[in-house]
Amino acid sequence: MKSLVIIPTYNEKENIRDIIDAVLRVTPESHILIVDDNSPDGTARIVKELMQTDNRIHILEREKKMGLGTAYVAGFKYAIKEGYDCVVQMDADFSHNPEDIPRLFQELGEYDLVIGSRYVDGISVVNWPLSRLFLSYFANVYARIVTGVPIKDLTGGFKCIKIDVLKNIDLDRVRADGYGFQIEINFLAYMNGFRLKEIPIIFIDRRAGYSKMSKKIIWEAFWLVWKLRLERFKGSKKRSVSPS
Numbered sequence: 426m427k428s429l430v431i432i433p434t435y436n437e438k439e440n441i442r443d444i445i446d447a448v449l450r451v452t453p454e455s456h457i458l459i460v461d462d463n464s465p466d467g468t469a470r471i472v473k474e475l476m477q478t479d480n481r482i483h484i485l486e487r488e489k490k491m492g493l494g495t496a497y498v499a500g501f502k503y504a505i506k507e508g509y510d511c512v513v514q515m516d517a518d519f520s521h522n523p524e525d526i527p528r529l530f531q532e533l534g535e536y537d538l539v540i541g542s543r544y545v546d547g548i549s550v551v552n553w554p555l556s557r558l559f560l561s562y563f564a565n566v567y568a569r570i571v572t573g574v575p576i577k578d579l580t581g582g583f584k585c586i587k588i589d590v591l592k593n594i595d596l597d598r599v600r601a602d603g604y605g606f607q608i609e610i611n612f613l614a615y616m617n618g619f620r621l622k623e624i625p626i627i628f629i630d631r632r633a634g635y636s637k638m639s640k641k642i643i644w645e646a647f648w649l650v651w652k653l654r655l656e657r658f659k660g661s662k663k664r665s666v667s668p669s
């Protein structure tokens with residue numbers, strides 16, 4: 426299986442070298458795509474330096490900070506165009522442990538979208554303030570009830586997706602950012618009849634750099650789930666592209 430690990434970055438100079446290194450050590454057959462939004466701290470420069478000696482590393486550079494959702498959509502389109510069989514989504518900040526990637530791959534035989542889940546086996550989040558954990562946990566309960574997608578960690582950003590799932594989604598219509606984006610991709614995969622699976626992971630808060638998530642992104646996700654629920658009632662077929 427030809428796999429592409431997609432890592433969106435904005436100001437990750439403290440993490441970028443180590444994360445690329447760690448991913449390629451765990452899964453040497455995979456390629457990595459960094460989607461960088463012109464990080465002022467020079468993240469892209471470091472990536473391009475590494476690219477000179479390793480052809481498994483790729484970069485998509487965008488002009489300005491445009492959000493995690495559209496960064497992944499650009500990465501998904503790249504994966505489809507370049508003929509990869511599956512993609513891995515993960516953050517640059519080591520919240521997602523690269524050592525878990527093979528466990529995600531393992532489930533791909535039976536499933537189409539595998540989620541590294543913080544809430545499937547109790548709660549496995551380390552070093553978050555209690556307020557953030559509460560917000561995330563109850564946001565997930567809320568999103569699950571409203572959308573009806575039976576996944577405990579709908580907002581998680583560590584997952585592995587078969588390319589067929591992405592080919593079946595009209596990517597130009599995926600507009601949500603951050604947590605909303607994660608929910609929307611899971612929702613569309615589920616509604617299109619793909620098989621979703623959660624496996625437990627331990628999520629550790631970042632040690633270097635700073636978080637880029639905002640209140641705006643939380644509110645966007647809050648309203649988005651109702652839009653998805655409405656679509657569910659109307660039958661969401663129009664959100665998928667017709668099979669070619």
Ligand SMILES: Nc1nc2c(ncn2[C@@H]2O[C@H](COP(=O)(O)OP(=O)(O)O)[C@@H](O)[C@H]2O)c(=O)[nH]1
Nearest residue numbers: 433434435460462492493496516517636637638
């Ligand atoms: N390209 C791009 N990457 C982003 C953007 N916002 C966040 N990221 C990256 O997305 C990942 C998750 O963001 P992070 O700030 O750690 O979110 P948190 O873990 O929810 O606090 C990190 O690798 C960030 O560098 C963005 O607007 N554009």
Ligand SMILES: [Mg+2]
Nearest residue numbers: 516518520631
């Ligand atoms: Mg983070």
